[in-house]
Amino acid sequence: MTDLALLSLSELADAIAARKATSLAATGACLARIEAWQKRTNAFLRLEKDNALAQARVLDAEIAAGKRRGPLHGVPMAHKDLYYRKGEISTAGSAIRREWRAPFTATVLERLDAAGAVDLGFLNMAEFAAGPTGHNVHFGHCRNPWDQTRVTGGSSSGSGAAVAARMIHGSLGSDTGGSIRLPASACGVVGMKATYGRVSRYGAAARSWSLDHVGPLTRTVRDNARILKAIAGHDFNDSTTSERAVPDYEAGIADGVAGLKIGLALPKDGLAPLDPEIGTAVQAAADALGKLGAKISPATLPDFTALYRSAEVIVKAEAAAMHRLWMEATPELYANQVRTRAEAGFFIPATHYIDALRLRAKFVAEFLETSMTGVDAVILPAIPFPLPTIEETDTEKSGGPATLAMVSRFTGLTRPFNTLGVPALSVPCGFDRNGAPIGLQLIGRPFDEGLLYRIGHAYQGTTGFHEKVPV
């Protein structure tokens, strides 16, 4: 008998629509996986078992009555604990908001509800989405299903771990400097940071208003495309959202890559020098796409140093503004590394903050000119080194320069694309010498998520990394 928890999101949704499976059985299968994996991963902060089963029963009754809400009807999901649901606790991974209840529901959760998803609960994350590794001193660190001594990546740590361990079929994360793509890469799943403005941030606790992106983590590229279609689009509650129509990303996903021009970037120096082992895996991915008919050529990336530091100015200034009252009143409620990372924001002049915002248009124009001219997409690693352990990256226990340097290198190849605002997709492309996953990052032009999905889907059609399940 098929374990419904092991089906992809799309397979399950289609089976429920065809009445070959029920949402109740699928939710039960996920609950069994959660029972087996929660102690090993600490992915869930709060499991809403009874609620989820009740939702599933309603959704099954609707199918029986001939009503299908949408493309996610009956599919069990769970989300990073920064998405507000009215009346429910929403911690943002913090002690400060441990008991805080949201006054309204996030737009993206409303859209998932409308598409028929079941919500199993709230997932672990870095405190206030500030941290690239998955450490959390308040609720316990999230652990990687592939090797529980190693980090999950962050800040959407629970999303990566829960999807990888097949506890849920998909999850929303958020990404300010890599927080969807890093856990996707580290846990061996697919993560999309769509174009800035593609998905509403309304009701997602902020890390940085200017750089936050909402997006899905899933097992397959097709699953990811299905969720993005459901959540993307203009929202009157988020003035940064685009009025551009949302394409049907699944419609063209199987068009292949023949004739596409893809630039390959393997940065040897700069902020995040590449470990040769990771470079070999990404080169192999490029070769696989080449065999499918894509034309691969070396890509030139601009020097990201100024861009990266501009992002730091924006994040720190905005974090200082939003956290100031709490940092004055209850600084002891923050993890040291979360508090100290924001402190410089109090001393950044408004003129420099505004200049950093003004520079974004210049940086994106330079990137498109330097790296995207003559190519349809650029590929590069997500995390440039083999995945470290939780111990090696514990900045609370060891705040030494080596630890801090390693942690800061996590975002060297992801944060620039938050400043640039262009879409970035992470897809599993291998395993490192420790058996931990490696992620391939695909970068496209603004609002060209569909092309990234097409490339990622073609790649997954010729490789099996996404089908491997942690045991």
Added chain:
Amino acid sequence: MDHPKFDDKRLAEIKAEVEVLNASVAKAAKERLTFDDEPATFASVMEREAPKEIGK
């Protein structure tokens, strides 16, 4: 300035960090920005630079 209290050691650390960030932004701004550049241009560039045929 309106901010939490820091001891001298921490203030020195923050000062060093801020100097690097401020210098980087100041240099990038001097090299790239003109009077007419405003933050909202970013959203316009994103819309303008989207491919005509999305996903093709």
